[in-house]
Amino acid sequence: MPEGRRRRRRGSTLTTRDRLTLVGMVAVPTFLVVAFILVPTILSILLSFTSWNGIGGLDRIQYVGLDNYVNLFTKYRPFWPALSHNILWLAFFLFVATPLGLFFAVLLDKGIRGTRIYQSVLYMPVVLSLAIVGFIWTLQYSPDQGFLNNLFGTTSRDEHFIDWLGDKDINLWAVLVAASWRHVGYVMVLYLAGLKAVDPSLREAAQLDGANERQTFLRVVFPVLRPINIVVLVITVIESLRAFDIAYVINRGKNGLELLSILVTNNLIGEASLVGFGSAIAVVLLVISLGPIVYYLVRSVRAEAE
Amino acid sequence: MAVRHAARGSVVATGLAVAALSVSAVGAAAQGGTVTVGSNYSDEVPKAAFQAALDHCAQQTGDTYVVNTVEHGAFQDNINSYLQGTPDDVFTWFAGYRAKFFYAQGLAAPVSDVWADIESNYNPAFKGASTADDGEQIFVPFYNYPWVVIYNKAIWDEKGYEVPHTLEEFTALATQMQADGLIPVAFADKDGWPAMGTFDILNMRINGYDFHTGLMAGSESWTDPKVTAVFEAWRSLLPVHQAGALGRTWQEAAQDMIAGRAGMYFLGTFAGEQADEAQRANLDFFPFPTLGTEFDAQLGIDAPIDGFMLSREPANADGAKDLLRCLATGAAQNAFLAVSPNNVAAANDADTSAYTPFQEKAAAIIAGSGAIAQFLDRDTRPDFAGANGMQSFLQSFLGEPDQDLAALQASIQDFWDTLPPQ
Numbered sequence: 016m017p018e019g020r021r022r023r024r025r026g027s028t029l030t031t032r033d034r035l036t037l038v039g040m041v042a043v044p045t046f047l048v049v050a051f052i053l054v055p056t057i058l059s060i061l062l063s064f065t066s067w068n069g070i071g072g073l074d075r076i077q078y079v080g081l082d083n084y085v086n087l088f089t090k091y092r093p094f095w096p097a098l099s100h101n102i103l104w105l106a107f108f109l110f111v112a113t114p115l116g117l118f119f120a121v122l123l124d125k126g127i128r129g130t131r132i133y134q135s136v137l138y139m140p141v142v143l144s145l146a147i148v149g150f151i152w153t154l155q156y157s158p159d160q161g162f163l164n165n166l167f168g169t170t171s172r173d174e175h176f177i178d179w180l181g182d183k184d185i186n187l188w189a190v191l192v193a194a195s196w197r198h199v200g201y202v203m204v205l206y207l208a209g210l211k212a213v214d215p216s217l218r219e220a221a222q223l224d225g226a227n228e229r230q231t232f233l234r235v236v237f238p239v240l241r242p243i244n245i246v247v248l249v250i251t252v253i254e255s256l257r258a259f260d261i262a263y264v265i266n267r268g269k270n271g272l273e274l275l276s277i278l279v280t281n282n283l284i285g286e287a288s289l290v291g292f293g294s295a296i297a298v299v300l301l302v303i304s305l306g307p308i309v310y311y312l313v314r315s316v317r318a319e320a321e
Numbered sequence: 322m323a324v325r326h327a328a329r330g331s332v333v334a335t336g337l338a339v340a341a342l343s344v345s346a347v348g349a350a351a352q353g354g355t356v357t358v359g360s361n362y363s364d365e366v367p368k369a370a371f372q373a374a375l376d377h378c379a380q381q382t383g384d385t386y387v388v389n390t391v392e393h394g395a396f397q398d399n400i401n402s403y404l405q406g407t408p409d410d411v412f413t414w415f416a417g418y419r420a421k422f423f424y425a426q427g428l429a430a431p432v433s434d435v436w437a438d439i440e441s442n443y444n445p446a447f448k449g450a451s452t453a454d455d456g457e458q459i460f461v462p463f464y465n466y467p468w469v470v471i472y473n474k475a476i477w478d479e480k481g482y483e484v485p486h487t488l489e490e491f492t493a494l495a496t497q498m499q500a501d502g503l504i505p506v507a508f509a510d511k512d513g514w515p516a517m518g519t520f521d522i523l524n525m526r527i528n529g530y531d532f533h534t535g536l537m538a539g540s541e542s543w544t545d546p547k548v549t550a551v552f553e554a555w556r557s558l559l560p561v562h563q564a565g566a567l568g569r570t571w572q573e574a575a576q577d578m579i580a581g582r583a584g585m586y587f588l589g590t591f592a593g594e595q596a597d598e599a600q601r602a603n604l605d606f607f608p609f610p611t612l613g614t615e616f617d618a619q620l621g622i623d624a625p626i627d628g629f630m631l632s633r634e635p636a637n638a639d640g641a642k643d644l645l646r647c648l649a650t651g652a653a654q655n656a657f658l659a660v661s662p663n664n665v666a667a668a669n670d671a672d673t674s675a676y677t678p679f680q681e682k683a684a685a686i687i688a689g690s691g692a693i694a695q696f697l698d699r700d701t702r703p704d705f706a707g708a709n710g711m712q713s714f715l716q717s718f719l720g721e722p723d724q725d726l727a728a729l730q731a732s733i734q735d736f737w738d739t740l741p742p743q
């Protein structure tokens with residue numbers, strides 16, 4: 016075991032202080048992860064097999080087996096709509112909001128006149144919390160007093176009435192526009208930073224080779240942006256899975272705005288909570304989230320190995 | 322549990338002993354104790370009104386009242402952890418099942434000894450709404466308000482409308498309003514709970530008070546054809562209701578009625594909070610029309626009672642009970658209503674001579690009813706009434722009133738059946 020011996024010898028060159036620092040650097044994050052992520056996750060999974068109203072001691076928690084999951088999948092009306100809304104949210108962000116952010120970034124990167132103003136305007140919503148975004152857009156969409164209906168003459172006093180927030184066939188799209196308003200700015204800033212970092216000589220070389228603007232972007236610049244693409248992809252997936260605030264502000268996630276995160280919240284807080292049932296929904300959300308997380312980890316670990 | 326209780330008890334006992342020592346040391350300080358009050362009166366008008374009532378009581382008892390005000394909705398959402406943590410001595414709450422639930426969970430203390438002193442000041446119905454299943458009183462009523470059809474008098478005088486008493490008169494009037502270019506009945510249910518008022522009144526008119534309370538308590542079934550009849554009656558009334566209710570808040574609908582764009586609005590009299598003083602004098606109301614059933618004479622109505630409860634281990638129990646005794650007097654309730662005249666006092670010795678015509682009428686309607694319910698989300702278990710429960714079911718009905726009612730009712734009953742036993 017020559018390797019092991021070598022390692023041991025190298026280890027012995029560390030001073031006590033070094034060792035303590037190392038232990039601290041490993042122990043503190045490990046403790047935080049275990050205490051605030053692993054333990055609560057495991058407790059949630061355990062609670063999902065129980066029935067408890069959140070009042071009183073642990074002795075009032077009752078084991079109910081798979082009842083919560085059976086109810087969730089077979090009887091609980093908001094569950095399937097919520098799941099499909101989350102998927103729709105993800106698709107909309109992936110195929111509409113994120114490309115739009117990239118598009119703005121490319122335009123602004125060209126240094127058009129007033130680019131700083133455009134940047135600020137597009138980035139401004141990112142600084143606002145989603146709860147405030149929800150409030151702002153409620154004012155736009157409100158049926159009779161809202162800006163949109165008064166602009167188009169579509170309040171309930173008129174013939175063609177559009178109930179932006181109350182019609183369950185429309186309200187999710189209305190909310191997606193509001194959420195994208197913020198997401199576009201976020202993606203734009205990430206790509207803008209990435210584009211600034213692209214080596215100008217690459218573009219020059221492409222142009223010398225006779226590539227037009229589109230070819231330069233698609234074949235040269237975009238592939239170089241790969242690290243940013245992955246970050247943006249991860250952010251987009253995470254934002255879609257944890258979508259919560261706007262729909263919650265608008266109507267607490269009822270009537271067409273059901274989302275998994277809101278179902279969890281509605282069952283866990285309130286006057287009488289269904290802690291076990293809410294935990295079961297949380298576990299479903301966890302399982303779904305594990306997909307992209309594992310994909311991302313595998314990729315980044317493999318990239319490091321290379 | 323028992324062990325933990327004993328431990329907690331000894332801590333409290335030590336605390337009391339220390340407190341007793343310090344009180345005896347200071348002597349006179351015992352006179353002016355401090356009582357903490359958790360309040361959900363967060364809106365401007367009720368907040369000022371509650372302060373006026375507390376100021377009155379502070380003068381009476383010599384105690385100091387420290388108010389901890391939390392936004393109305395957040396107060397309800399967090400009530401569970403609030404009461405399990407370190408709650409204030411006295412907290413604002415609602416009568417009926419919603420009070421009993423927290424008492425049954427051991428999160429509130431009985432106030433039967435307070436009731437021994439205040440009983441003569443309340444009608445028996447108030448005592449019933451304040452009594453838990455074990456016979457203890459757990460709640461002190463402060464005021465209540467009826468759910469009625471509110472309208473703008475000036476518009477009605479101008480158009481010559483008459484108050485309808487029966488459903489036929491009501492629909493005839495609504496049709497007339499439609500012809501006159503008005504929205505007949507303002508309607509809003511974005512928050513999920515206002516439509517419960519319409520369900521309650523239709524159920525009480527069609528099936529009577531006993532069936533209604535049975536349904537709320539779970540002894541009647543939601544798949545009963547009687548419930549179908551309620552939804553069908555509601556469906557037939559929807560064409561005269563304002564469209565797009567699910568995107569509108571009750572505040573917006575109330576403003577439509579106050580401004581005269583809508584002819585009527587069925588809501589609690591708190592709709593008046595949306596009107597300024599001049600507009601409020603213009604508001605009038607009448608009880609929901611009768612439907613020609615055997616329960617017409619009952620004149621059942623939602624008249625929710627707001628009031629106070631005592632937390633499970635108040636730091637200053639004696640002071641808290643003195644405060645409750647004071648809040649149970651007409652004088653304290655008058656102090657509140659002078660600032661917020663949208664409700665009527667619960668106590669018998671309240672001075673009604675200062676009532677506005679609006680309040681006089683509200684009091685008369687409540688007094689004339691033979692069956693007073695609280696409100697759907699106060700009469701049934703909170704998890705059933707909540708956002709993913711009845712709120713969602715009623716919104717689903719209003720979004721698609723032509724849907725298969727049997728399927729909707731079955732899913733309501735299913736939801737009730739999946740709730741854990743209490």
